[in-house]
Amino acid sequence: MNQHHVFGPVPSRRLGFSLGLDIVPYKTCSFDCVYCQLGQTTNKTIQRREYVSKQVIISELKSYLTEDHDKVDYITFSGSGEPTLNSKIGEMVQEVKRMTDIPVAVLTNGSLLFKKRVRDELRRADLVLPSLDAVTQDVFVRVNRPHNGLRIENIIDGLKKFRKEFDNEIWLEVMLVKGVNDGVGEIEQMAGIINEINPDKIQLNTVVRPPCESFAMPVDANQMRKICKMFGKKAEIITPHARKAMKAYEKGVEKSILTLLERRPCTVEDISNVLGIHRNEVVKYLGVLVDDRRVVKKMHKNQTYFVVSKDEMRSM
Numbered sequence: 001m002n003q004h005h006v007f008g009p010v011p012s013r014r015l016g017f018s019l020g021l022d023i024v025p026y027k028t029c030s031f032d033c034v035y036c037q038l039g040q041t042t043n044k045t046i047q048r049r050e051y052v053s054k055q056v057i058i059s060e061l062k063s064y065l066t067e068d069h070d071k072v073d074y075i076t077f078s079g080s081g082e083p084t085l086n087s088k089i090g091e092m093v094q095e096v097k098r099m100t101d102i103p104v105a106v107l108t109n110g111s112l113l114f115k116k117r118v119r120d121e122l123r124r125a126d127l128v129l130p131s132l133d134a135v136t137q138d139v140f141v142r143v144n145r146p147h148n149g150l151r152i153e154n155i156i157d158g159l160k161k162f163r164k165e166f167d168n169e170i171w172l173e174v175m176l177v178k179g180v181n182d183g184v185g186e187i188e189q190m191a192g193i194i195n196e197i198n199p200d201k202i203q204l205n206t207v208v209r210p211p212c213e214s215f216a217m218p219v220d221a222n223q224m225r226k227i228c229k230m231f232g233k234k235a236e237i238i239t240p241h242a243r244k245a246m247k248a249y250e251k252g253v254e255k256s257i258l259t260l261l262e263r264r265p266c267t268v269e270d271i272s273n274v275l276g277i278h279r280n281e282v283v284k285y286l287g288v289l290v291d292d293r294r295v296v297k298k299m300h301k302n303q304t305y306f307v308v309s310k311d312e313m314r315s316m
Contacts, residue, residue: 004056004060005021005022005023005052005056005057005060005079006019006020006021006022006057006060006061006063006064007019007020007022007079007278007280007281008020008072008278008280008281009071009072009073010280010281010284011284012074012076013238013239014129014171014173014203014238015073015074015076015105015129016073016074017071017072017073017074018072018073018074018075018076018078018105019064019072019074019075019076019102020076020078020079020278020280021057021061021075021076021077021078021079021083021092021096022052022078022079022080022278022280023051023052023057023077023079023083023086023088023089023092024051024052024079024080024081024082024083024085024086025043025051025052025080025081026038026042026080026081026269026279027039027040027041027042027043027080027081028041028042028043028045028051028080028081028082028085029041029043029044029045029081029082029085029109030044030045030046030082030085030109030111030112030146030147030150031044031082031109031111031144031145031146031147032044032144032145032146033109033133033143033144033145033175033212034142034143034144034145034177034180034211034212034213034215034216035143035175035177035207035211035212035213035216036211036212037209037210037211037212037268037283037287038080038212038268038279038280038283039212039267039268039269039303039304040212041081041145043081044147045085045147046085046111046112046147046149046150047085048084048085048086048087048112048118049085049086049087050086050087050088051085051086052086053088054088054091054092054095057092058092058095058096058099061075061096061099062099065099065100072102073102073103074102074103074104074105074126074127075096075100075102075103075104075105076104076105076106076107077089077092077093077104077105077106077107077125078106078107078280079278079280080279080280082108082109082111082112083106083107083108084106084108084111084112084113084118084121084122085112089106089121089122090120090121090122090124093106093121093122093124093125094124097124103126103127104124104125104126104127105125105126105127105128105129106122106125106127106128106129107129108122108128108129108130108131109130109131109144110130110131110132110155110158110159111146111147111150111155112158113130113155113158113159113161113162114154114155114157114158114161115158116161118158119158119161119162119165119166120165122162122166123165123166123167125168126168126169127168127169127170127171128162128166128168128169128170128171129170129171129172129173129203130159130162130170130172130173131172131173131174131175132155132156132159132172132173132174132190132194132197133174133175133176133177133181134152134181134186134190135152135156135186135189135190135193136152136186136189137151137152137153139180139181139183139186140152142180142181143175143177143180143181156193156197159172159197160196160197163197163198163199169200169201170199170200170201171199171200171201171202171203172194172197172199172201172202172203173203173204173205173238174190174194174202174203174204174205174231175205175206175207176204176205176206176219176224176227177206177207177216177217177218177219178206178207178217178218178219178220179215179217180216182219182223182227187227187230188230190231191230191231191232194231195232199234200234201234201235201236202231202232202234202235202236203235203236203237203238204224204227204228204231204235204236204237204238205237205238206218206219206224208287209283209286209287209290210286210287210290210297210304210306212304214299224237225237253275253277253281253285254285254288254289256275257271257275257282257285257286257289257295258289258294258295258308260274260275261295261306261307261308262308265298265305265306265307266305266306267303267304267305267306268282268283268286268304268306271286271306286306289306290306293309294308294309295307295308295309296308296309
């Protein structure tokens with residue numbers, strides 16, 4: 001079944017096996033993060049509207065749920081951009097809750113939580129996973145490259161208000177980029193403010209999948225451990241999935257990607273279009289192939305391309 005907006009389930013380092021609901025067009029987002037695995041934002045906006053209709057999303061999900069599938073741990077509003085930009089997300093969450101007992105999660109950059117309506121729309125979710133990568137405006141601009149209508153103090157205030165209003169769990173992600181937002185001063189300020197926000201978990205992450213900007217480099221393991229201690233007992237470092245745990249990892253898809261890349265360099269979008277696989281799933285496979293050094297990343301005219309490595313070519 002070729003689903004356009006329902007994808008997976010994909011193995012998630014945070015959510016187990018996650019069935020994704022992609023409710024905004026590709027790279028429609030309020031941020032243009034330097035580390036984004038899906039490439040640069042092409043529609044940077046804070047305008048909310050029904051970018052993808054509720055009826056389409058619910059119809060695709062109903063179709064998926066009527067079939068026999070492996071276990072799904074969460075139905076997750078995520079995908080190719082910022083899901084809270086879809087003005088019908090609250091109604092979609094309610095519809096999904098009526099359809100299934102599978103818990104509903106929302107992955108969000110948190111940029112619109114200063115709006116009461118957005119906070120109210122997310123209150124029916126079982127789990128909300130916002131992000132906060134900076135607490136000062138200059139670092140916020142450097143790492144997240146936000147829409148010019150956004151201020152970090154408003155986002156922080158929205159997170160604090162949402163914590164008071166939301167009865168279920170909040171897992172706050174902090175994505176660390178070497179030399180950009182990992183300075184001691186920024187981390188100390190961030191730890192203090194996150195303590196005021198009071199999420200249930202603080203999940204520290206760094207760049208593990210090929211980012212849209214070549215300068216977005218990972219923070220090394222020792223530094224990550226030091227930073228984790230600064231955030232206190234609620235903090236944990238998100239570790240990659242072991243391949244043996246990735247039950248949703250299909251060798252046939254891996255082979256198809258390698259065969260395609262053997263013929264020509266491709267972007268994530270190219271692979272998605274040719275193979276009919278959702279971009280987020282393509283990113284998952286590419287992450288594994290890059291880690292295994294079977295595929296390498298190349299930059300050309302501000303576009304990220306993937307090619308088969310020399311070692312992999314010799315083994316073919």
